[in-house]
Amino acid sequence: MAKPISIEVWNPSGKYRVVSTKSMPGTRWIRLLTDNDCRLEICTEAKTILSVDDILALIGDRCDAVIGQLTEDWGEVLFSALKRAGGTAFSNMAVGYNNVDVEAANRNGIAVGNTPGVLTETTAELAASLTLAAARRIVEADQFMRAGLYEGWLPHLFVGNLLKGQTVGVIGAGRIGSAYARMMIEGFKMNLIYYDLYQATRLEKFVTAYGQFLKANGEQPVTWKRAATMEDVLREADVISLHPVLDKTTYHLINPERLAIMKKEAVLVNASRGPVIDEVALVEHLKANPMFRVGLDVFEDEPYMKPGLADMKNAVVVPHIASASKWTREGMATLAALNVLGKIKGYPVWGNPNQVEPFLNESATPPPACPSIVNAKQLGPAIFKALGANDVATAY
Numbered sequence: 001m002a003k004p005i006s007i008e009v010w011n012p013s014g015k016y017r018v019v020s021t022k023s024m025p026g027t028r029w030i031r032l033l034t035d036n037d038c039r040l041e042i043c044t045e046a047k048t049i050l051s052v053d054d055i056l057a058l059i060g061d062r063c064d065a066v067i068g069q070l071t072e073d074w075g076e077v078l079f080s081a082l083k084r085a086g087g088t089a090f091s092n093m094a095v096g097y098n099n100v101d102v103e104a105a106n107r108n109g110i111a112v113g114n115t116p117g118v119l120t121e122t123t124a125e126l127a128a129s130l131t132l133a134a135a136r137r138i139v140e141a142d143q144f145m146r147a148g149l150y151e152g153w154l155p156h157l158f159v160g161n162l163l164k165g166q167t168v169g170v171i172g173a174g175r176i177g178s179a180y181a182r183m184m185i186e187g188f189k190m191n192l193i194y195y196d197l198y199q200a201t202r203l204e205k206f207v208t209a210y211g212q213f214l215k216a217n218g219e220q221p222v223t224w225k226r227a228a229t230m231e232d233v234l235r236e237a238d239v240i241s242l243h244p245v246l247d248k249t250t251y252h253l254i255n256p257e258r259l260a261i262m263k264k265e266a267v268l269v270n271a272s273r274g275p276v277i278d279e280v281a282l283v284e285h286l287k288a289n290p291m292f293r294v295g296l297d298v299f300e301d302e303p304y305m306k307p308g309l310a311d312m313k314n315a316v317v318v319p320h321i322a323s324a325s326k327w328t329r330e331g332m333a334t335l336a337a338l339n340v341l342g343k344i345k346g347y348p349v350w351g352n353p354n355q356v357e358p359f360l361n362e363s364a365t366p367p368p369a370c371p372s373i374v375n376a377k378q379l380g381p382a383i384f385k386a387l388g389a390n391d392v393a394t395a396y
């Protein structure tokens with residue numbers, strides 16, 4: 001028999017049973033569910049990462065929907081259990097959903113939600129912070145001060161890289177990659193080279209307009225280039241930030257061969273997913289190239305780092321905190337709750353998952369729609385009964 005799992009219950013008499021595998025920031029998401037006839041059960045187990053068995057125990061034999069986390073393995077076992085329990089919806093509290101087997105969700109008719117948009121700027125800001133910390137050796141210098149080693153100003157002390165006028169390379173110029181690029185271009189007047197499967201038209205227009213503004217003010221204009229290959233970005237850029245989704249095409253996208261073509265003094269930042277970098281190869285590269293620096297928010301085998309990484313002075317490492325601002329985390333919780341609530345209520349899917357602000361306005365009732373369902377098309381109208389409300393979602 002499955003081990004009992006500790007939970008906290010809200011609105012015990014609610015008609016729909018919704019489970020959240022973790023406590024999430026804020027209270028609005030709780031209110032939105034309980035005000036809409038949901039009995040909410042929040043897992044209070046002390047362990048950080050729940051196993052599939054833990055989640056099976058949480059789903060039990062009747063469950064309408066689950067809000068889960070990116071650390072959990074959502075595949076056939078969990079989706080079929082959720083279906084057997086009468087469930088129709090799952091939402092990750094994350095924009096990335098590489099922990100979710102969407103095909104398995106489709107087979108079981110479960111809608112899969114994610115939380116785009118609300119974390120774009122927050123995540124880009126952390127990538128920018130890692131860039132600065134690595135380029136200007138902030139962590140090394142901080143440790144030096146705290147160790148009582150500072151004996152006075154010296155011409156060679158913690159010399160790092162100037163960003164102004166250098167080239168920033170972005171791989172994956174989607175929501176976060178584009179926001180990061182804009183920060184580095186506007187903030188530090190860097191030139192842009194990017195690689196993406198699609199053209200980042202809005203970003204290109206922004207750089208062109210900003211370049212014209214600088215020129216009109218007697219300054220060197222910034223420039224942009226869409227690279228034909230990822231290698232072009234790696235060869236040319238002084239700073240490279242990785243922002244693609246994690247899938248088969250981006251697994252170990254940074255490998256020994258690609259590390260070898262990067263500039264010896266380049267800064268590499270990763271706030272996407274750990275397996276985008278071959279971390280063992282990265283450690284070797286950091287050892288061989290002390291002036292090459294990295295800023296990492298994510299790791300190949302989280303929560304672990306590959307052997308040797310923690311000893312590298314030329315690496316700045318933080319524990320997957322890129323979306324960790326209060327507003328963003330509360331917003332992520334709200335979007336995840338509204339994804340599952342929308343499915344329970346038979347609402348349509350919101351027309352533009354990049355513009356989720358209407359769901360985040362604390363003083364207004366959210367639109368009658370699911371903010372972002374990644375498999376809405378696959379599930380089709382039979383499951384996502386729009387009930388004419390599609391117009392509501394797009395016209396809102």
Ligand SMILES: NC(=O)c1ccc[n+]([C@@H]2O[C@H](COP(=O)([O-])OP(=O)(O)OC[C@H]3O[C@@H](n4cnc5c(N)ncnc54)[C@H](O)[C@@H]3O)[C@@H](O)[C@H]2O)c1
Nearest residue numbers: 096123172173174175176196197244245249271272322323
């Ligand atoms: N560290 C964190 O806390 C954190 C926070 C938010 C998001 N993320 C990660 O960042 C990712 C991006 O988020 P987003 O909202 O910007 O998503 P997005 O879908 O807007 O952008 C991803 C971009 O990657 C591009 N891409 C896909 N395959 C590619 C390839 N092979 N080569 C180059 N580009 C490719 C896509 O075309 C797209 O433009 C998420 O999937 C998630 O994994 C991490």
Ligand SMILES: O=C(O)[C@H](O)CO
Nearest residue numbers: 093094095096119323
């Ligand atoms: O994908 C995501 O949303 C992040 O990794 C956590 O914010």
